[in-house]
Amino acid sequence: MQLPERFVERMERELGHDEAMALCEALATEPTTSVRLNPQKMTQPKWEAQKVGWSRWGYLLPERPSFTLDAYFHAGAYYVQEASSQFAGYIMSQALGGAEACEGRYILDMCAAPGGKSTHYATLVGERGLVVANEINRSRAAVLADNARKWGLGNMVVTCNDSSRFQQLEEWFDAVAVDAPCSGEGMFRKIDEAQEQWSEANVGMCAERQWEIVQNAFAALRPGGVLMYSTCTFNRSEDEQILERVMAVYGDEIEEVESIAVDDGWGVVVGRVGAFQTFRFFPHKLAGEGMFMAVARKAGERSKRRNVKARRQIITAVDRRATEELSRWVKCPDQMRFFAAGEMLYGCRKEHYAAIESLSGVLSVIYSGVAMGQIFKGRLKPDGALAMYVGMNRSAVKCCEVDEEAALRFLRKQDMVAEPFVEGLNLVMFEGQALGFVKRIGARVNNMYPNSLRILK
DSSP: OOOOHHHHHHHHHHHOHHHHHHHHHHTTSOOOEEEEEOTTTOSSOSSOOEEOTTOTTEEEESSOOOGGGOHHHHTTSEEOOOTTTTHHHHHHHHHTTSHHHHTTOEEEESSOTTOHHHHHHHHHHTTTOEEEEEOSSHHHHHHHHHHHHHHOOSOEEEEOOOGGGGGGSTTOEEEEEEEOOOOOGGGTTTOHHHHHTOOHHHHHHHHHHHHHHHHHHHHHEEEEEEEEEEESOOOTTTTHHHHHHHHHHHGGGEEOOSOOOOOGGGOOEEEEETTEEEEEEOTTTSSSOOEEEEEEEEOSOOOOOOOOOOSSOOOEEOOHHHHHHHHTTBSOGGGEEEEEETTEEEEEEHHHHHHHHHHHHHSOEEEESEEEEEEETTEEEEOHHHHHOTTBOGGGSEEEEOOHHHHHHHHTTOOOOSTTSOSEEEEEEETTEEEEEEEEETTEEEEOOOGGGOOOO
């Protein structure tokens, strides 16, 4: 497909003829494929792969395998995330002061679907930290929630709100990431629709929407907190000019973070706009897609997180008997608190409960912590998310290893042969990775894998 003529003209103006032509040639080549491992589930890649220089758990693959038919993918052992996108985790870690300093932090991912960066942040902040992952589009938010379940750390809250709602969480987050909706120029070689839908008018509309989101994000950021802005596009209108507007409006309220080191061999183009350190990713300079990222800090001393007054009561703590039943399903029940939202029972770390209660009272929360399931006649009917949870106590249920063929039958929600399973509940495992639950009743097996997740291929 031929690139939009006005896009090429704009790139020539902004980058110069030679750089623009090199970029356009690169956009006509095949995109790269990369993954990021979930270190709680997988510590080494299962493919021949090249390490992504800036990503602790990232790997470039020589070719794209069939992820859809890989049980490890469905178990949340890795995320298929573009290499350039993984740089966001590197920026966040460095800007917050390193790996240890990240632990326990509260991060807002303002435009989070489908969840690549959000799950990365969830790994960075660890079990004591919390990631609020927001997506305004409900169908995309549902995909985001599915990915939070599969990642299985239990430290994410998925919300579906307009960015303006976060003004009610004034100065609440240690870091706010705005991966702003954009014209998608960096995705031209991956998504044909990105080229078809591109126009200069759309660039202008995106810039205004980005500016609105950034202002709402800034309000939710605590003094001393990190503000990260990113797009998957090349033009200055959606990138540097947004930062110039931030500097013009907020002025002394924005300050630099300590300079983030970038290896010359990575091919990342580093720049600066006022207090913001910027990073550009061009596919003719590195093995990755086009992106723009920037980071700065909100001026001021870090203050105590403000209490948020809930407008409504959405979650309720469960009673003692339910707590006892739920407790046997987790490794560290003394560190957990359980609650009900509608008909579903959830679990979270005790230190997260107040935050989840507050967030549920002011935002539209569609998922938080880990979905445990429902209790019938005193016994838990576990939700599929519990199987994915890294804190699940596997001694609570019979674990049954299956071969690849049976694993794929399970993931397609097809009928299962009864023979490998014991009577009652079973946790289906493939090479140590938990996939979900089945219930054997005599010669019949009830496949409990969620309909929304089943493989259709």
